[in-house]
Amino acid sequence: MKFIPVKGTRDFYPEAMRMRNWIADAWRSASLRNGFEEYDSPIFEYLDLFTAKSGDEIASQLFNLTDRGGRNLAIRPEITPSLARMVNAKINALPRPIKWFSIPRLCRAERPQKGRLREFFQWNVDIIGPQDELADAECVLTAVDAMRELGLTSNDVQVCYSSRELLSEVLESLGVKGQSSADVMAVLDKRNKLPAEKFEAMLSDAVGDKTAMAGILKFLDTGAIDPDASPAEIAASAGIAPSENATAAIAKLQAFGGYLKAFGIADWCRYDTGIVRGLAYYTGIVYEVMDVGETLRAIAGGGRYDNLLEVLGGPAVAASGFGMGDVVLGILLEEKQLIGDLAQGVELFVIDGSADMFSDVINVVGRLRSVGAAAEFSYKRQNIGKQLKQADRRGACKAVILEPDGVVMIKDLASGEQTACKLAEILSDPTTIL
RNA sequence: GUGGCUGUAGCUCAGUUGGUUAGAGCACCUGGUUGUGGUCCAGGGGGUCAGGGGUUCGAAUCCCCCCAGCCACCCCA
Secondary structure, three states: OOOOOOOOOOOHHHHHHHHHHHHHHHHHHHHHEEEEEEEOOEEEEEEEHHHHHHHHHHHOOOOOOEOOOOOOOOOOOOOHHHHHHHHOOOOOOOOEEEEEEEEEEEOOOOOOOOOOOOOEEEEEEHHHHHHHHHHOOOOOOHHHHHHHHHHOOOOOEEEEEHHHHHHHHHHHOOOHHHHHHHHHHHOOOOOOOHHHHHHHHHHHHHHHHHHHHHHHHHOOOOOOOOOOOOOHHHHOOOOOOOOHHHHHHHHHHHHHHHHHHHHHOOOHHHEEEOHHHHHHHHEEEEEEEOOOOOOOOEEEEEEOOOOHHHHHHOOOOOOEEEEHHHHHHHHHHOOOOOOEEEEOOOOHHHHEEHHHHHHHHHHHHHHHHOOOOOOOOOOOOHHHHHHHHHHHOOOOOOEEEHHHHHHEEEEEOOOOOOOEHHHHHHOHHHHHHH
């Protein structure tokens, strides 16, 4: 073949398109149920918007271009900067909390691999305004709600959360700072992917100091957070110096856990100190949705990013949200055999009893479509058997067979039952056969 | 950017130690069973064996290059 799709992109033939729509419909309906409004932004932006958020190095991972006026542009690799830009522009006019969602098509100039393509769709759900962990919890609830709609259960996926704030505080109290802190976080992020020995060796290299190393390992072993204990007690049992920041971060984790429980999704969620979320802009609670076997990369990731609007030139306004891509989710749904039969048939298939009645067929089809019915017909004039076969293959519910002398047989294709009526009736009121 | 694996029909795959005109199933198209579907029967289209070069009397098969796909690393918003 001379022309092939670009590396890392997908063609959506009707079958794949049904799957994509099925997922997007679940995302959209869950969003609306949970009180979010849909927005969208341009598919390309000024390159600055992305480098301002993520640094100049990000440019090499973007598809960027220069327009004829010499402007540096980039295809959006994420929508959060655009969201921040849009919200900043109207921050004083928007009622809060701002609860918005989007399902953008995104592009990243990466080498494709399992669960990662160069073009994909990502559901984004954000709440801007509240500082309360209730917002973080409501985002998680929305994610769970969509996954539930798609047929997943808490036996399939878990929302693993931690506190970026607490982790920073722990590292700092152990004297791990600056580059070392960044290195340690990078290693922690791999914890669930590496064998224990290798992980500890890498961690040891990043930390350097033995006392600090022991402190980090003790912190990592923290189990579920007791909702009833005082933050100071929890800090003590996790070997964390009970600074003001540390106890505050622990209290936030407790509040977050309480909201998850109140929303009825506690069994979908668990505290996991191994969640770090890269070195991005997160400032508080962070989480990733993992498949229970942890064989796939994260299905979704998000958390609190209270500084982003300010970084992008706006006021200091708190924000929290997540992104869920269609690629890993699609793999998981397929593995769990949750996709089912997505074929969508027409309602009615209109058939001629003899070729000379074909003009009546297109007449009836036209009338049916004018009242909103999904009606189809065969382009070829052939016997009734072949036309019925075609009706069946199109997934039609009923066949409308036009016979001589104005007689019409309505055949239910599932039961095989037929009822008769008059062509004149159908033409005057097509809704009688719906 | 680095590394590993794999490329035969739209899909899943056969193809012997190199040997005539590269096959099957499914899918697709046509026709039949002479006016009621999910069957059945018959026929048909479709492949420069990813592409290029080499070895050989002869290459889908052996060697080299390249391209593409998959997978992992880096990175992961």
